[in-house]
Amino acid sequence: MSKPPKLSLAAIVASASPPARPQAARPQGAEIVSLTLAPQAPKQAATLKQRARQMSVYLEPPVYDQLRDLAYAERTKMHALMLEGLDLLFKQRGAQSIGQLTDTQSR
Helix, strand or coil: CCCCCCCCCCHHHHHHCCCCCCCCCCCCCCCCCCHHHHCCCCCCCCCCCHHHHCCCCCHHHHHHHHHHHHHHHCCCCCCHHHHHHHHHHHHHHCCCCCCHHHHHHCC
């Protein structure tokens, strides 16, 4: 008994693809028209998650707990408190505040 012939990759792909359709005859006077796409509407402003860059911060458990407790007591988010802390750091060092930085970038 002989072995079946080994198929090549090209033969396998050719057998898997659908057969080519013959082109339909165009009626007389018919022409191909290309359509141009309408300009897209301006996109809405991206969300903070889409605009911003993510950065991980590793905090010792007591520091994390205290930050979480402050956020809970002030009914705010830990993120807002961290941004407030960055603003204070920038002010101490004579750098621009977060508000100034974001105003100049949005223009």
